Amino acid sequence: MATNQHLFMRIIGIVTLFFLLAPLLLIVVTSFGSEPTISFPIKGFTFSWYANIFAQDTFIQGFITSLEVALLASLTAAAAALPAAYALTRKRNRMNRFLENVFLAPVMVPEVVLGFSLYSSLVIYAHFPLFISLLFGHFLICLPYSARLIIAGMRQFDGSAEEAAWILGSSRLSGFFKILVPNITTSILSGFLLSFINSFNNIPVSVFLSGPNVNMLPTAILNYLQNNYDPTVSAISSCLMLLTLLFMLLAEKKLGLKGFVS
C-alpha cells in the first residue's frame, strides 16, 4: 500500500541517507584534489595522495594494529555478551533489569579515564603486557554495544521455539546455539559491527595504552592532521570506505544466499 504516509516515511529515510552520504562523498571528492590542503570544491585532480598513504608507515602499521585490536576485541565482546545477555533475559526481574543497565555503564566513565586507569592498574601495577591491556580496554568498550543489541534481540524472540527444541532433545546449550542464536543473527552481527567500528575509531582508550610498536590508525591520523592537512587523510578514508564496501558486498553475497526472513 503505497499511501502518502508511507511516502512520507520514505522521504525522511532518503533525506537521512543523504545526510549520511554527503559527508562521505565530500571526503571522496577532496581526496582527489590537487591542492596541498583539503579544500572543497577541488581545483585540480590527482592520485598522488593515494600514493602518499603508502609512504606513511604509521598508517599502514596503524591500520593493521587497529584492525587486529578491533577484530579481537569485538569478537571476544560478542562471545562474552551472548551468554551474559542470555542469563539476563531469560528471567525478567528487577535485578536483571538493573544488571542489564550496568552493561551500559562503563562507557559513561569518560573513556580517557578508563584507558588511564587500565594503564595504571594493568600495565603499571600488574605488569600486564601492553597489547593485552589495550585489548582488554577495547573489549570493555565493545561489550556494551554487543550486549545491548543481543539483549534487545533476545527480548523480542519468542521463547517457545527454544522450549520446543528442549523437548526435542536439545540441551540448553544446544538449543541456545541451534535455535536462539540463528534467529538473532541480525542483532549479533549488528552488535559486532557496531563494536568493531567503535573500537576501530576509538582514540581515548588507546591514548595511554600505547607504546613502541603499538600504533593505532586513528591516533596516527590525528597526529598527521596536526601538522599536515593535505588530502592524504581523505585518501585513506576513501580507501577504508572502499574496503568496507567490498566487504559488505562479499558478506551480502555469502549471507544473502540464506533465503529466510528473520
Add this chain to the structure above:
Amino acid sequence: MATNQHLFMRIIGIVTLFFLLAPLLLIVVTSFGSEPTISFPIKGFTFSWYANIFAQDTFIQGFITSLEVALLASLTAAAAALPAAYALTRKRNRMNRFLENVFLAPVMVPEVVLGFSLYSSLVIYAHFPLFISLLFGHFLICLPYSARLIIAGMRQFDGSAEEAAWILGSSRLSGFFKILVPNITTSILSGFLLSFINSFNNIPVSVFLSGPNVNMLPTAILNYLQNNYDPTVSAISSCLMLLTLLFMLLAEKKLGLKGFVS
C-alpha cells in the same frame, strides 16, 4: 529448570560482569587516594579531588556542553533513524539490505577525518555556526547506533499486529507510533543510550569542531591528563557514574511501573 548448563551460562555472565565492574570500582577507589598521582592501591583517603573538580571550569563547562551535544545529537539521531529504519525493514529486498549497511558506513571513515571534513566544508566553506556543525558531526556518529538497534528491533517484531492496527482504522503513521514503537522501546532506548554515550565520550569528531566557547568534557579531561595526573579525573568519573546510577534508578522507577513484557 536450573540445569548445569544454565549455571554455566550464569557463571560466564557473572565473570563478564566482574570484568565490566572491576575497572569501575578501581576508578572509584583511586578517586579517594591521597597521593597526588592516580595509584592503586591507595595509601591515604581524601575527598579533596572531588573539591578540585569544581575548581576546573573546563570540566563543569565541558560537562554541560557535552551533555547538550550528546542529548541533542542522540535525540535527533533516534528521530531520524526511526522512519529510516521503518522504510528499510518493511520490505526485505537486496536494495534495502544494502542501504541498511550504508547506515553503518560513515563511522568506517576515521572519525577524525569526518570531523575535519565537516569542519572544512560546513564551517569554512558554508559558514555554518560552529555549534550546529558540531551537532551535525555528532548526529552522524550517533545515527548508525540508533539505526542498527531500531532495525534489529523492527526485524524481530511480528508485522501482523501492525496490520491489525491498520484494519482497526490506524493510519500507517499512527500504527507506527501506537503499535510498532511501543513494542520496540527496548531497542529504541538502547540505541539512544548507546549513541548518547558514544557522543558524550567522543573526541575525534570534536577535535576540529571546537572553538572559543565550545569545550567538550572528554577533550578537557584529556588535556588535563596531559598536565596533571592526579585523581581529579577519577573523581569526575565517579561523579558521572553516580549520576548515571541515579538516572537509571529513576528511569527504572518510572518505566518499571509498566508491567508488560516486551
Add this chain to the structure above:
Amino acid sequence: MAALDVKNLALSYDGKTQILNDINLHVQDGELVSLLGPSGCGKTTTLRSIAGLIKANQGQIFVNGKDISKVAVYKRNFGMVFQSYALFPHLNVADNVAFGLKNKHVREPELSKKVDEMLDMVGLLDYKKRFPSELSGGQQQRVSLARSLVTEPDLLFLDEPLSNLDAKLRVEMREMIRAIQQRLKLTMLFVTHDQSECFAISDHVAVMNRGTIEQFDSSEKIYHEPATEFVARFIGYENFFSVTKSLDRQHFLLKEGQVFKAAGASPNSSSLTIRPENIDILETQPDADGQNILPGEVLFSTYLGDSYRYEIQTALGTVIAVSSSDKKYPAGKAVFLDFPSRKLLGLNK
C-alpha cells in the same frame, strides 16, 4: 452497509506458484458468506488481499460498487480476526479491544461501556487488565474476536475465529456473531474448517480448492447438492461409486455390476455418492425388493461419542458408514447395507 464484489482476483507470492486463481465472489449487503476449503487452499490469502494487506497481481475489489484498490487500508472500515490473533502485545485486554474504538474517536464513558459489554459477551470481563501473554490460547482468540466486533465494521473478515474454543463456547460465540451480524446488518466473510459451524452461520458458502472457488451457493444447496466430487468429499460424502451407464431416469449401472436406484440423480451422472451417516446398517437382509441393498463385513469401528463409524467390506469396495452408538457391531460381523435411494446423489464432475 456494504456489498462486496471480487472480480478475477489472482495472486502469487513468489511470481511462480499461483496461489489465487481467478477468484470471483459476490457478497450482498448484510450477508454472511463462509469460505470453506482444505488447508492451504488460499482462504487466508483471499481475505488478506480483499482487506488490502497484500497486493493481488490481478483483479478488482468493489465495495458498494466502488473499486477500493486505491483506498488506504485504514480508511476502509473493515474488521478482521487474524488466524494468528495478532493481538497487541503491549496493550492489556481492555486496551486491545478499545483500540479500534479510539481510532473512531469514541470517548469515555461510552468507550468503557462498549468495551465492557463486548468483553462480557466473550466471557473475558474478569481478564480486562491481563496482557495477551498471560492468556490461554482460547482467551487470546476471544480477545481478537471482541476487538474486531466492537467497532461494528462495514465488512468483517473472520479467519477461523473459533478454532481454539471448546464446543460449547464455539456455539455460544457463533450465535453471538450471528446475532450481532443480523442486528447490525454487517457483511461478513467467515473462514472456518468446522462444517456445522459453517452451515449454522452462513447465508452463502464458497468452497475453495487450490486457489479457485469450486462452488458458491446457499448453505443448503452446497450441503445437499455438491456440484463436484471435490465439494462432495469435502463436505462429508465419503462413498463414491462410478457409474457405467444410466439405465433409466432413476437407475444406474455401477462399474462393479450392481444397479442402484438414485431418486434425484440426473441421468448423465458419472458417479453416485452418499454420506456415511445416511447408510443404514441392518443385521438381516430386509424382505423388501432388495434394491440398493449390499451385504458386507465389518472391518473396523471407531467410537465417536454419539455414534460409531464403521469400515465395511463390500462388493463395491470399502464403504464407510456411521450409525448411532446404541448398538455396536463387532469386527467380522456380517451386515447388510441399505443405501436409501433419496440419499444417493449423482455427480457428473
Add this chain to the structure above:
Amino acid sequence: MAALDVKNLALSYDGKTQILNDINLHVQDGELVSLLGPSGCGKTTTLRSIAGLIKANQGQIFVNGKDISKVAVYKRNFGMVFQSYALFPHLNVADNVAFGLKNKHVREPELSKKVDEMLDMVGLLDYKKRFPSELSGGQQQRVSLARSLVTEPDLLFLDEPLSNLDAKLRVEMREMIRAIQQRLKLTMLFVTHDQSECFAISDHVAVMNRGTIEQFDSSEKIYHEPATEFVARFIGYENFFSVTKSLDRQHFLLKEGQVFKAAGASPNSSSLTIRPENIDILETQPDADGQNILPGEVLFSTYLGDSYRYEIQTALGTVIAVSSSDKKYPAGKAVFLDFPSRKLLGLNK
C-alpha cells in the same frame, strides 16, 4: 514405554490466582488420554508443567514410577505439539521435522527417509523447502505435528494439534495419530476442544474445570454417564430439569409438576438431563401412553447441515432439540417433544 502419574499438581503464575488445583492423573503405558475442558481451564498449563517447561508449586510427576522433577527437559524424551506451533522460524519444513531426529543422532539416509515419510503422512512433502512464514496456518500446524511424531517419544503431549485443519484432514490426521500411537505403543496426552475427536481417539478422558479434574473415565463412561452437571453440559447435554423428588425407581417429579420416566437414573438424582439430538420432535401427539411427551412451540431454528437445531418453548422452559434436516419446522409451529426414557440421565451434583 511410559506410564505417567501426576500427583497433587498445583500451580499459580502470580502467586495469587491458583491455576491448577490438585491435579491427579494416571496414564497407563501406551494409552491415549484426552484433556477436555473449557477455554482457560488449565489444559495447556497442565501439559507444560508435566513436560517441565514451567515449575509447579506443588506435586510430583512420575514416569514409570520415577519422580522426574529433577530430570532436565531434554533428557525426558517427551514430545509436544504446541498450541502456538512454536516452529523454528529459521529452518525450513524438512529441517524443522528433522531437528529432533538429529538430536537423537539419526543419520542419513535414514534421517531423510523418516522425514519424508512423516511429511508425506501430513501431506506436506511438496513443502519441504518452505520456511514456516511461507505456510498457511493449517500447514504450520501439520509441520508441528510431524515434528513431534517423527521422534517417537515415550510421552507425547498434543495441545490442540488439529484445531486449524478442515474436517476431512482432521479425521485423516487423527486416524494417523491413533494408528502411530497404537503401532508404537506411545503414551499420549491429547488436548482438544472437539468432542467427536476426543471420543474417537481416547482411551480415557479427563474433563477439567477451573484447574481441577472433574471426571476421569473411559470415553464411553464420560459420554454416557457424566458425573456432574458441569461435565454433562460440557459434553453436549443442554436440557436440564430439576427433580423435586423421585416417585419410584424410574419416575421423577419435576419442579414444574411434570412426571418423567428415566430408565437408568438413580433414585437420588437431583436433576434429569438429555441431549438435544435425543429428543424426538413429533408433529402430532402420539397415541402411546403419553409418558415423557411434552407439547411445545418452535421459537427459532438453526441449520446445521445434516440437521436443524430448534429452540422450543414448553412448560419446562426452553428446550433445545436437534433433528435431522429432512424436514424443517417453521417458527411458531406447534410440536410434541418425546423424551425417550432410556436417554434421560440422572445427575446428583
Add this chain to the structure above:
Amino acid sequence: NAKGSKSLTISTFGLSTKQMQTDVLTPFSKKAGVKTNAQFGDSATRLTQVEKNKNSGVDVIELSQNNALTANKATVFQKLDFSKLKNFKYLSKSQQKLARQTNSIPYTINSFGIIYDQSKTGKITNWNQLWSSKFKNKLAIPDITTTFGPATMYVAADHVGKSITNKGGAAAFSALKTLKPNLVKTYAQSSDLANMFNSGQISAAIVGDYAVGMLQASNSKLQYVVPDSGTYANYDTVSIVKGSKNLKAAYQYLDFRISQSVQKRVAKTTSLNNAPVNQKVKLNAAAAKNKTYGKVADRARTVDFNYVNKHLKTWITRWNSLINN
C-alpha cells in the same frame, strides 16, 4: 620487556612520522647497526607513560622542553655523561647549560611570531599591534596548554611592561583581559589556523614557526614576522630513559641527532623542518626561512619553565575562566 641489545626504542613526536623514519631512524639504524623501534605521540602522554611505567621499554625519548624539565625532576632520565657526545661542543652555551640542567640534549629550536594576512591588516612589526582594536574578533592565539602557551603569557606580560615572574603572572592576565575582545579562538592544532584564515574568521595569529610553511602553503597571502622586540624559544630535547638496556646505542643516538649531517638533513622543509642547534650547520636562505636560525635565534629568549611549571596549574584555571568564557 627485555629488548635485545641490538635494538633501540625511541619515543618521539608523531607529527611527521614518515620523515622521521627515513631521515633519522633508518640512517641511524644503518650507522649504528641496531634495530630501532619507534613510538609516536604527544609529548605529554609519552612523558606520563615513561614516568609511570618503569617497564615502558623506551630507551630514548624526545620531549618538549618543559616536559623534559618535569621528567628530569622526576628522575626519569639517565644522568648524562656529556663526554660521550662528540657533537655536544657545537651547541651554544645556553643550550649546553640547558642540557646540563635537564639531562637532555636540545636538538632543535622553535620560536614564535605573528602570521597575518597583510591584505586585511596591513603590515605588522610589533607584538603590541595585536592589542589594537583593528583586530577585534580577528585574532587567534595558542592555548595555554600548547607548546607556545606559556610563551604567549610572556608576550602578554611584556605588553604591559611587567615581568611575568611578578605576582604569579598577574601582569600577563591583565594584558590578556584587554586582548580578549580581539580573540576568536585559542587554538590547539595549527591546522585549525589554516582553516580559520581561509574562512576569513581570523586575519592574524600568534604561531610557532614550524607551522608557518604549512600555513603559507594553504594560503599564499599569509606573512610571517618575528618582531624585532624579540621572541621566545622553545626546544625539543632528546634524553635517555633511566634503566635503558642499551646505553651505548642510546648515547650514539643522542650524538647522531645533533650531528652536523643529520641536523642539516632534517632542517629541509621537505624533511622535519627542524631548525638546527649544531652551530656548524649553515643553512641557505631558503632553508633558513621561518626557522629560529641566525638573527631570529639571536632574538630568542628562553622561557623559565621552572617558574612556568610551578604556576601552570593556576594559570590554566585562570586562563580558562578568563578566555574560554
